[in-house]
Amino acid sequence: MVNTEIIQRSPIRNLEKSIHGGLGKGNIGVLASRKGVGKTACLVHIATDKLLQKRPVIHVSYASRVDYIITWYEEILKELSKKKGMKAASEFHDDIIKNRVIMNFNQDGAKTEQVLRSLEAMIIHGNFAADTIIVDGFDFVQGTPEDIRKFKEFAARLGLEVWFSASLKGDDPLFDDKGVAFMLHNYLGTIDVLISLRHESGIVRLDLVKAHDLPVSDKLRLRLDPKTLLIAKAGNPPVRE
Amino acid sequence: MKTDIAKMRNIGISAHIDSGKTTLTERILFYCKKIHKIHEVKGKDGVGATMDSMDLERERGITIASATTNVQWADHSINIIDTPGHVDFTIEVERSLRVLDGAVLVLCSVGGVQSQTITVDRQLKRYRVPRIAFINKLDRTGANPYKVKDQLVEKLGHNAVLMQIPIGLESNLRGIVDLTSMKAYYFDGPDGEIIREEEIPFGLLEEARRKREEMLDSVSMASDELMTAVLEDRATEDLIHKAVRKGTISRELTPVFMGSAYKNKGIQLLLDGVVRYLPDPSDVESTALDLENEGHETKLKADPSAPTVALAFKLEDGPYGQLTYIRIYQGRIQKGSELFNNRSRQRFKVGRLVRMHADSMEDIQEAECGDIVALFGIECASGDTFVTPGLNLTMTSIYVPEPVISLAINPADNASADRMAKALLRFTKEDPTFRSYVDPESNETIIQGMGELHLDVYIERMKREYRAEVLTGKPQVAYREAIVRKVDFDYTHKKQTGGAGQFARVIGSLEPLAKGNYEFVNNVKGGRIPKEFIPACDRGFQTGLKKGQLIGFPVIGIRVTLDDGQSHPVDSSDLAFQTAAQGAFRQAYPKAKPQILEPIMKVSVEGPTEFAGHVFGSINQRRGVIASSIEDGTFSRVDAEVPLAEMFGYSTVLRSLTQGKAEFTMEFLKYGRVPGQVAEFLMAKQQEKRKKGASK
Numbered sequence: 001m002v003n004t005e006i007i008q009r010s011p012i013r014n015l016e017k018s019i020h021g022g023l024g025k026g027n028i029g030v031l032a033s034r035k036g037v038g039k040t041a042c043l044v045h046i047a048t049d050k051l052l053q054k055r056p057v058i059h060v061s062y063a064s065r066v067d068y069i070i071t072w073y074e075e076i077l078k079e080l081s082k083k084k085g086m087k088a089a090s091e092f093h094d095d096i097i098k099n100r101v102i103m104n105f106n107q108d109g110a111k112t113e114q115v116l117r118s119l120e121a122m123i124i125h126g127n128f129a130a131d132t133i134i135v136d137g138f139d140f141v142q143g144t145p146e147d148i149r150k151f152k153e154f155a156a157r158l159g160l161e162v163w164f165s166a167s168l169k170g171d172d173p174l175f176d177d178k179g180v181a182f183m184l185h186n187y188l189g190t191i192d193v194l195i196s197l198r199h200e201s202g203i204v205r206l207d208l209v210k211a212h213d214l215p216v217s218d219k220l221r222l223r224l225d226p227k228t229l230l231i232a233k234a235g236n237p238p239v240r241e
Numbered sequence: 242m243k244t245d246i247a248k249m250r251n252i253g254i255s256a257h258i259d260s261g262k263t264t265l266t267e268r269i270l271f272y273c274k275k276i277h278k279i280h281e282v283k284g285k286d287g288v289g290a291t292m293d294s295m296d297l298e299r300e301r302g303i304t305i306a307s308a309t310t311n312v313q314w315a316d317h318s319i320n321i322i323d324t325p326g327h328v329d330f331t332i333e334v335e336r337s338l339r340v341l342d343g344a345v346l347v348l349c350s351v352g353g354v355q356s357q358t359i360t361v362d363r364q365l366k367r368y369r370v371p372r373i374a375f376i377n378k379l380d381r382t383g384a385n386p387y388k389v390k391d392q393l394v395e396k397l398g399h400n401a402v403l404m405q406i407p408i409g410l411e412s413n414l415r416g417i418v419d420l421t422s423m424k425a426y427y428f429d430g431p432d433g434e435i436i437r438e439e440e441i442p443f444g445l446l447e448e449a450r451r452k453r454e455e456m457l458d459s460v461s462m463a464s465d466e467l468m469t470a471v472l473e474d475r476a477t478e479d480l481i482h483k484a485v486r487k488g489t490i491s492r493e494l495t496p497v498f499m500g501s502a503y504k505n506k507g508i509q510l511l512l513d514g515v516v517r518y519l520p521d522p523s524d525v526e527s528t529a530l531d532l533e534n535e536g537h538e539t540k541l542k543a544d545p546s547a548p549t550v551a552l553a554f555k556l557e558d559g560p561y562g563q564l565t566y567i568r569i570y571q572g573r574i575q576k577g578s579e580l581f582n583n584r585s586r587q588r589f590k591v592g593r594l595v596r597m598h599a600d601s602m603e604d605i606q607e608a609e610c611g612d613i614v615a616l617f618g619i620e621c622a623s624g625d626t627f628v629t630p631g632l633n634l635t636m637t638s639i640y641v642p643e644p645v646i647s648l649a650i651n652p653a654d655n656a657s658a659d660r661m662a663k664a665l666l667r668f669t670k671e672d673p674t675f676r677s678y679v680d681p682e683s684n685e686t687i688i689q690g691m692g693e694l695h696l697d698v699y700i701e702r703m704k705r706e707y708r709a710e711v712l713t714g715k716p717q718v719a720y721r722e723a724i725v726r727k728v729d730f731d732y733t734h735k736k737q738t739g740g741a742g743q744f745a746r747v748i749g750s751l752e753p754l755a756k757g758n759y760e761f762v763n764n765v766k767g768g769r770i771p772k773e774f775i776p777a778c779d780r781g782f783q784t785g786l787k788k789g790q791l792i793g794f795p796v797i798g799i800r801v802t803l804d805d806g807q808s809h810p811v812d813s814s815d816l817a818f819q820t821a822a823q824g825a826f827r828q829a830y831p832k833a834k835p836q837i838l839e840p841i842m843k844v845s846v847e848g849p850t851e852f853a854g855h856v857f858g859s860i861n862q863r864r865g866v867i868a869s870s871i872e873d874g875t876f877s878r879v880d881a882e883v884p885l886a887e888m889f890g891y892s893t894v895l896r897s898l899t900q901g902k903a904e905f906t907m908e909f910l911k912y913g914r915v916p917g918q919v920a921e922f923l924m925a926k927q928q929e930k931r932k933k934g935a936s937k
Binding site for chain 1: 396857860861866867869871872873880882
């Protein structure tokens, strides 16, 4: 299968359709769930989709070690190529490395201003023309909506789309009746697209909660394949072995 | 003096360049009564630390060559192999690591784990060397041993376990609490040589108890015996030591010690740790290759009565002649006994056998397996194996990376020419990653090595040690050529010039090979090319590979398949087939879409976060690809892949961009394709060179 076909048939296209043509420049998207449900896998899948289109991505991480993140990308690429019968993953491997920068911050030491300064240095001095930023591990409990607003301003100024993961903590229920996590209520104003990941009868479902202040038209028919950790169309139930 | 093998230790001290390794070594020598006075690095007293024996090292404040020295501590004999920290001298480090049984990984309590620490640690991992960590410089402002311990876990993936905690920090550093004995230790006397044991200060007791719990939790994972004892609240010091030793040797945990070498605090406790937790030679499995059994690995016995096997790991031109450092793996070596060098196939007699201290030595009569000693006046190269005559074993060849950079050098005057030749002979023997040859085209001497600094050091040494003044050219990158497409060839070599003629025809294909440099496949059926001529074809192709047609650099990653051919009963010969193969290669190569490859280096730049932008920019300007950047408070590290050709002079650039506050390391990563414009430039240069050669 050729590359373009893989991109066209990607479930990420369904996601983009549901959120009215994609996240878009200057906007903030958030994937929210409890720890260990699959946020990082989703983020890496979204990033890999961009990378396969040769669009540069900066992956910002607040916690994980760089080699751990790289392993995520290798795994996701391996699964993608297995599934889609992509020729040799190694062919894309070089493109992915060339178009991806991982920036790791220790949040105790890094303020949002500093993170943005370093991002800007990478994009401008490093001449790295990113159009997507992936932010994994930002602490929405310690952080404030002001932090996200700064990210949003930055994204608008430099023409970027930014995907966050939000790790939900606390006792059940985590979500209100509209599916918005209680923890994110204060943030809702600055978030453009919000997706919740939830375990439900053995599968992880992706629920679209907010989409650019437009009505959420239909259910986001996506789930996370428990075996490959890839985002998949929800039509066919997961194969049980 | 004979030592029980269980009381022998061969250890290295590995570290980042400024973590105080030399000072630490100096203190160890002092407390083991090997030296009577302490000197500082870059000697304020003009003497310099004892382990740095070369002037150059003294001047730069770094250790280049690995000297080894023997000390006694707590009834144990410890051989310390001083390993260089700078990555440009990797082969020296790797060779030293080969003969180590254990290592002390020194870390700065302020700087923590830095890129060189990571490199050195990776090397220790490759040779499966068990290690204990020592967090040095607790007296410095900003010292934080807990942070460094966390970095050991996070950045190096060690299961690091604090065995001690400090009493006070920075300028208030007073002593060390040992979590095993639960006692406080202070270091009195002008040089900290008097150890005073006391109860733990009341204010620290709670903290010490908590840290001891943590320690016991981690250590008991390595020992069921200790786990049970902890649960029943009867964990004795002995049980803990036993469990830590077991965990350290199996590399499941890294005990962490701390102190300040400069302030003479904690060194004696570290030495106790070396003796307690690092393995003796019999704990470590050594293997050799059995040449009589197709080079299969065979285990060596740490038995002094077995036949001798020893490895020459280091040559040194000392003031007393050539010294060969050896590690004895099996059997014993006696003065006057006979040994056999398995590479040169020569017998020799052991004249003088000595135990070394950096600049002085002690004559000994005998040494047994596990020990590290030196021989005098033996003709050999480093990496040679010495055995009892009749034994056909060789130690596995030490991993030697290919040089990535070369430099033309010319003697400044006639007197220097001889000296330069002598120096080159010596250096190439000492260091397998340093090579030299005379380029037949330009008639210049070319030296090759692992980096700019690597070559610089040898040029300096030529001047200082051999008084050879040399003029250097511009550094040259070791390019390679490779093909992209499979092509067929069908080539006939025919020559009739009276007398015996020449005839050979070869048919087959060239194709890219994903792994390896060269593969030759013989598919000729039915004797179309007689069997005896096949090796000649192979040789012919290999000759072609030596010089690619684009820019004259070696061709790598190619498979040659020989499918068919033709021969003549009278006119075919080895020479004819060799010539035919060369001709076939010359003809087919340009059609196989050849391209130029260049060495790509893995570069790590470390420095204050405020300069990150400059660092990104400098890498971008050098055709580099940034893989990651890690920011930890005010400190940042950037990892990138950069072509070697763009890295010349980078240290100067980086220094000026960052006010000297950032530093970088690099090592060879892979060969990568040269971009079109650069390739064109290189080819134009090659043509010019050819034209010049033709017009000469």
